[in-house]
Amino acid sequence: MQMMIADQFTESISGERTRIINPADGKPAGEVPKGGKEDVDRAVMAAGDAFRRWSVLPTSRRGMIFWQSAALIRREADRLALILTTEQGKPLREAKDEVLGAAAVFEYYAGSASLVSAGYTDRLPRYGYGIIQRRPLGVCGAIIPWNMPVLIAAWKIGAALITGNTLVLKPSINAPMAVLAVGEVMIRSGLPPGVLNIITGNGRDAGDPLIAHPDVRKISFTGGIETGEHVARVTARTIKRLTLELGGNDPMIICSDMDPAMMADAALRLRLYNAGQICTSPKRIIVEEGIYDTFTTHLERLLRDVTVGDGTDPGSMMGPLNNAEVRRSVEDAVQTLRDEGATIIRGGKNEEFPKNGFFYNPVLCTGVPEDSRIHAEEIFGPVLPIIRADDLDDAIGIANDTQYGLGASIWTRDISAAERASEALEAGIIWVNQHMKLPPEVPFGGIKKSGFGRENGLAFIDAYTEEKTILINR
Incomplete structure (x- = not known):
């Protein structure tokens, strides 16, 4: 299984690896590279290089890669589900539900590609013409937990990439393998190198350098309140966009x-x-x-x-x-x-x-x-x-x-x-009269200490783009 940084390197710079444990028997389920600050720097650089090409690609082309990725995920759902169960523990039927849910999320973002508008122009009396451009942010970062890693990864990958950004994604060190497998599927579906970069490492060695990196424009974090507070403090130093989903007590x-x-x-x-x-x-x-x-x-x-x-x-x-x-x-x-x-x-x-x-x-x-x-x-x-x-x-x-x-x-x-x-x-x-159903068509997020910002729905457009206003006086 490969670690995708830059040209899909199979090792971290340190050469160290982390053993993933099967929660059903305590035996090794696999190994992944132990990423650190140098790996994050290399991934952000690769994402920055790829951004110049990916951001100008027509949204329909970006959407096509998501359609192809979703189709391949559906075709390989049993394989991906087994990887997920082996590292996360959930029953295979639930793992397959999650994998197919990720495919549905990719299909949603593929279908939403046409909604990612480049902007609009309007005639303004006494001011001339106003041009409102909508542009991607640049290199974004995402940190996801181990409980629903494939689905939550799909939420963040879909929103960031369809809007023209590139992404450095850090899954939990407790369940990174299925996310890596989904990334590999996207590469096979035509995703260019550097657009999606997956770093496997712990929070201290890989997560902290990612949220503090000066060239990362946005962080989307899903996890606990205490860690979320830490992420908010660190990202404030470089004025990053931030989305936090910090759990619930439903x-x-x-x-x-x-x-x-x-x-x-x-x-x-x-x-x-x-x-x-x-x-x-x-x-x-x-x-x-x-x-x-x-x-x-x-x-x-x-x-x-x-x-x-x-x-x-x-x-x-x-x-x-x-x-x-x-x-x-x-x-x-x-x-x-x-x-x-x-x-x-x-x-x-x-x-x-x-x-x-x-x-x-x-x-x-x-x-x-x-x-x-x-x-x-x-x-x-x-x-x-x-x-x-x-x-x-x-x-x-x-x-x-x-x-x-x-x-x-x-x-x-x-x-x-x-x-x-x-x-x-x-x-x-x-x-x-229902609970936990979350179709990608609706925005999802919390209030109070459950966090702020929304994922999915049409909220992703504002979350991953910024507007530029140009006023022209003729």
């Missing part, structure tokens, strides 16, 4: 007019998708008093049949967590809930799991106190805290009582209740 409000058995099934499927390691996963399940007890009983019954195992096993409903640090943070969160007086009905560690894998049984928790830390802190794993609400107003108050504001969902048959909740909930995206 509420899922279930009204008493819904069928409790159906909602228990929905909550389980949504929360256990990718072992709960998704920013928009429903992390706080808020249930109205009228169906709380019945809902909880159904959910406990469903949990008994959940199979946790290797993602390559077709019988596994949920795979392992990605790494030891994540599992430790989930264990700490569950212990905190116990200390606060909540009831852990079932779940947690299981001695029958392979010792070298990062497995963890889903946890069902009730009796969560109003001042619990789960309202302030994101649990990035398969924990289902069920919170009782007196009515819809109470549920909305609980939902908004968090520093996050990425997504939220309201489940009800009452359209007026859905409208009221949609207006009152503090989040960047509100779902009604």
